[in-house]
Amino acid sequence: MRRIFVLGHSHLTALQRARIEAGAGPEMAFCGVTHADFHPESVEGRLHPAIMAQIEAMPAELYVSMLGGNDHCVLCLVNDPRPFDFVLPEAPELYTDPGAEIVPAGMLRAELLRRVTGHLDTLAAFRATVHGPMLHVESPPPIPSAAFIAINPDTFGPLLAARGAAPSLLRYKMWRLHSGLYREACERLGITFLPAPREMQDEHGMLPPEAWRDATHANTLYGRHVLAQILA
Secondary structure (H helix, E strand, O other), X not given: OOEEEEEEOOOHHHHHHHHHHHOOOOEEEEEEOOOHHXXXXXXXXXXXXXXXXXXXXXXXXXXXXXXXXXXXXXXXXXXXXXXXXXXOOOOOOOOOOOOOEEOOHHHHHHHHHHHHHHHHHHHHHHHHHOOOOEEEEXXXXXXXXXXXXXXXXXXXXXXXXXXXXXXXXXXXXXXXXXXXXXXXXXXXXXXXXXXXXXXXXXXXXXXXXXXXXXXXXEOHHHHHHHHHHHHO
């Protein structure tokens, strides 16, 4: 039976719960690196010793990254005091708000890259450390409902209470821009980029209600679909 090692941040929880719920299946080890014991996650291309110890404890046939995934939320989950929008280069037909300041996509991409560089460095160190196939799982699409986000704010409670959630389409475009950075890194590093399950997206590409957990995360049902993707 295939042995699978998963390294990641908070989005790992949905997959971990789905694996526990499934009972039978491949042997899987989960290394969640949000705890300070794993920081800094990588230095000069080498993983933190605590991460290395967990990898060495279970040599695997497949390695899975769920590193990062929420930096787009930091930029645009909450309404900005100076409303902005942008044209997504890969989908310029998507609506832009005429009442908002139109910001160059390249500027937002550069800021996202600045924020995710540490995660991409860890991804590169992970790839350099292990042998065999590796996947990186795209973070879940955004939740369209501002009402749900308001009552399930994750760590954004005070800001959401003061400003409210940003428009869903802006958040969707930022998620796409964010995912593009990981996709490019995967191509460069020889890692398979695993996109969000299509059946777990609504007609606009966003997360459907049955998969919502909180403002920035998907739930165990979503994790089940990701697990099925990995096993396939």
